[in-house]
Amino acid sequence: MRVYSFGEGSPEVSVVFGIHGDEVSGIDSGLDIVSDIDDGVIDVLRPVQFVFVNEEAYDRGSRFCNVDLNRVFPGSLDSDVFEERLASELLDVVEGTVVLDVHSTVSYSGVFSCVSSRDMLVENSELIRCMGIDTCAVLSDFDGEFMQYFDEGLCVEVGVMHSERAFKLARLSMMQFLSCTGVIGDDYGFDAVSEEIDVFETAGCIEGEGVRFVGDNFSKVGSGEVFGVRDDEEIVAEELFYPILMSTDGYSEIVGYRGEYLGVLDDVVGSCE
Numbered sequence: 001m002r003v004y005s006f007g008e009g010s011p012e013v014s015v016v017f018g019i020h021g022d023e024v025s026g027i028d029s030g031l032d033i034v035s036d037i038d039d040g041v042i043d044v045l046r047p048v049q050f051v052f053v054n055e056e057a058y059d060r061g062s063r064f065c066n067v068d069l070n071r072v073f074p075g076s077l078d079s080d081v082f083e084e085r086l087a088s089e090l091l092d093v094v095e096g097t098v099v100l101d102v103h104s105t106v107s108y109s110g111v112f113s114c115v116s117s118r119d120m121l122v123e124n125s126e127l128i129r130c131m132g133i134d135t136c137a138v139l140s141d142f143d144g145e146f147m148q149y150f151d152e153g154l155c156v157e158v159g160v161m162h163s164e165r166a167f168k169l170a171r172l173s174m175m176q177f178l179s180c181t182g183v184i185g186d187d188y189g190f191d192a193v194s195e196e197i198d199v200f201e202t203a204g205c206i207e208g209e210g211v212r213f214v215g216d217n218f219s220k221v222g223s224g225e226v227f228g229v230r231d232d233e234e235i236v237a238e239e240l241f242y243p244i245l246m247s248t249d250g251y252s253e254i255v256g257y258r259g260e261y262l263g264v265l266d267d268v269v270g271s272c273e
């Protein structure tokens with residue numbers, strides 16, 4: 001793990017990338033911003049750190065060394081498993097800071113923000129609104145994820161791994177976050193944007209080894225509609241759902257997650273309070 005700190009005093013904001021060593025869009029964009037700050041191209045107004053997490057996996061060109069880091073939080077310093085120690089070290093580094101955790105997917109070319117629970121959605125709704133991203137997913141079906149353990153912040157998925165667009169979206173999301181948290185000034189053109197944000201929540205996974213997903217993430221699949229194909233067999237939805245993180249190649253045993261549409265952010269937050 002490598003940490004780059006800027007500004008006076010201990011960091012109040014953290015940009016985290018490379019939890020998965022193969023998600024190079026976030027890693028390259030994070031390191032680009034680090035060198036822009038080093039070169040004086042970007043001025044830092046509030047202490048910030050950039051955390052390149054699984055450098056060891058990145059060096060091997062793989063997602064992880066022993067186990068998926070984003071399934072083993074909070075981890076333990078005494079563990080024999082590399083990623084379990086790394087999880088614990090990362091939580092220590094980001095403690096007390098506002099966090100942006102950047103990922104990319106194999107399933108969706110757009111950008112969306114994510115949180116781990118409705119509580120986290122409510123607590124961070126102002127920041128989510130400020131990011132200017134019009135889709136937010138509440139990923140309540142995961143265990144051991146980093147975002148379940150940090151105090152404040154959110155996660156973003158910036159698009160398809162290795163794509164040109166994902167590099168752009170990663171940098172854009174990081175700069176927008178730095179602007180939202182007051183690390184950089186308004187003069188970079190990343191002013192706070194407030195839009196109508198659609199909120200979805202996962203409600204279990206859809207199993208299916210070898211299924212080719214033929215729908216679109218966050219687009220409604222009606223009851224009786226075909227959303228996948230296996231050999232010559234069509235896979236039909238038993239009831240209406242919204243696919244989240246669904247893909248042909250993303251996971252081996254599951255197609256992805258069955259999502260529900262919760263409404264627009266302001267209404268969802270209003271009903272939770």
Ligand SMILES: [Zn+2]
Pocket residue numbers: 019020023102103104
């Ligand atoms: Zn990831």
